[in-house]
Amino acid sequence: MQGIVVIKCGGSTMDQLPDSFFQAIAKLQQEGKQIVIVHGGGPAINSMLDRVQITPQFVDGLRVTCEDTLRVVEMILCGSINKLLVRRLTQAGAKAWGVSGIDGQTLVAQKTSKPLGWVGEITKADTAIPAAILEKGYVPVIAPLSVSDSGVDTYNVNADVAAGAIAAALSAEKLIMVTDVPGIMRPQADGTKEVVAQTSTEEIQTMIQAQIITGGMIPKVQAALDALGQGVNQVVICRGTPEDLLGVCTGETVGTTVRMNVNHAN
Numbered sequence: 001m002q003g004i005v006v007i008k009c010g011g012s013t014m015d016q017l018p019d020s021f022f023q024a025i026a027k028l029q030q031e032g033k034q035i036v037i038v039h040g041g042g043p044a045i046n047s048m049l050d051r052v053q054i055t056p057q058f059v060d061g062l063r064v065t066c067e068d069t070l071r072v073v074e075m076i077l078c079g080s081i082n083k084l085l086v087r088r089l090t091q092a093g094a095k096a097w098g099v100s101g102i103d104g105q106t107l108v109a110q111k112t113s114k115p116l117g118w119v120g121e122i123t124k125a126d127t128a129i130p131a132a133i134l135e136k137g138y139v140p141v142i143a144p145l146s147v148s149d150s151g152v153d154t155y156n157v158n159a160d161v162a163a164g165a166i167a168a169a170l171s172a173e174k175l176i177m178v179t180d181v182p183g184i185m186r187p188q189a190d191g192t193k194e195v196v197a198q199t200s201t202e203e204i205q206t207m208i209q210a211q212i213i214t215g216g217m218i219p220k221v222q223a224a225l226d227a228l229g230q231g232v233n234q235v236v237i238c239r240g241t242p243e244d245l246l247g248v249c250t251g252e253t254v255g256t257t258v259r260m261n262v263n264h265a266n
Contacts, residue, residue, distance in 0.1 A: 004034045004134070004172040005249060008163035009240065011042035013180050014081065017240050022092035024242035025139065028249055029094050034134050037096075037141045038166055040159035041073075041081040048072050065117040065156040073156050077143040078102075085141050097133045100143035102154060104129040107162060109146035109155045120146045120155025122162065125169035142166065164223035168230030175227050176248055177220050178240040183256030184221070186212055198257050201225050224258045234259050 005028075009017065025035055042063075046056050049072055057064040065073060082098040089096035101107030106129050109120025133140040144162035146155045160177065167175040184207070185193040199207070204221050207213045213221055217237075224235035238244045238255025247254040 004036060004167075004170050005174045005176060006036045006038060006163055006167040006170065006172045007176045007178060007245075008160060009037060009039045009085070009178050010159065010180070011040035011044060011081070013178055013240055014039070014041065014044070014084075016180065017088075017178075018242075019088070019092060020242040021240050021245065022088045022094065024245045025089060026092045026094035028246070029139060033249060035139045036130055036134070036166065036170065036172070037085065037139060038144060038159060038163035039077075039081060039085055039141065040144065041077050044081055045073055045076045048076055059114065059116060062114070062116055062119065062158070063156065064115070065119050067118065070118045070154060070156060074145055074154065077145060082141055082143045089139060089141070095138045096141050097136075097138040098141045098143070099129055099133070101146045101157065101162060105147055105149075105151065106130065106142065107144070107146035107157060107165065108149050109157055110148065111153070111155065118153070118155055120148075120157050122146060122157055122165045123149070125165040127166075127169045130166065130170065158219055158223070160219045160223040161226070164227035164232075164235075167227045167232045172227075172232050173234075174248065175224065175232050175235045176245070177224065177235065177237045178245075179217075179220065179237060180239070181217075182239055183237045184213060184217065196256050197253055198259070200259060200261050201228060202261070204258065221258070228258065228260050 078100045086096045086098040108124040109122045112121045130140040144159040146157045182195045184196040235258040236248045244254045
């Protein structure tokens with residue numbers, strides 16, 4: 001499917017997204033753009049884990065998901081967060097339909113070999129459900145949970161990775177990673193940081209090695225590289241302002257654009 005834009009909304013940015021962000025999505029939808037949203041929900045998950053007295057654990061920045069944690073993750077992602085986004089889109093004038101990667105085996109995964117518990121590595125993304133929702137004129141809002149090939153087991157998956165896999169499976173025109181920073185930031189000689197306007201897969205590897213890209217930006221750029229390697233034309237990492245969102249969709253230079261190869265990366 002062509003002309004599709006996949007937007008990944010991180011859990012850390014969810015509370016910061018203004019009504020105008022959802023109004024911008026409604027505007028794009030009304031103009032005929034096909035939008036798919038994949039969302040996280042880390043802070044809300046941590047809050048609920050605290051209420052039920054489960055201490056969050058992380059290994060190399062990735063959540064360890066025991067069976068009790070998995071039940072909380074499923075409740076928050078498929079329940080409160082997913083439906084909050086659907087409500088806000090509806091209030092803004094968009095048509096939205098909330099699902100998870102479990103529905104229709106949209107995201108099939110196998111248990112990771114890392115010591116993370118019920119965390120999956122995606123082996124297949126099926127486009128049947130999101131494509132059917134798009135065909136009906138709705139924005140699919142997808143929670144990043146996955147299911148085993150047999151349908152027996154549920155796995156938590158990284159939302160950045162889920163968004164990349166879905167964008168690739170849909171042959172999306174663009175994957176937009178909404179984050180709380182303007183893009184990939186490069187330190188300057190005067191101590192300030194400047195947004196890298198364009199970069200390539202090769203330069204990203206260099207920036208990771210040089211520790212210009214660190215922390216939570218690493219899974220974002222790795223998901224971007226995976227998506228590009230599977231046919232997505234470009235990935236944009238930017239803030240969730242309506243100006244940025246509309247700008248990306250109309251071809252303006254916003255945030256950091258990642259392509260397979262860039263002749264003159266900034």
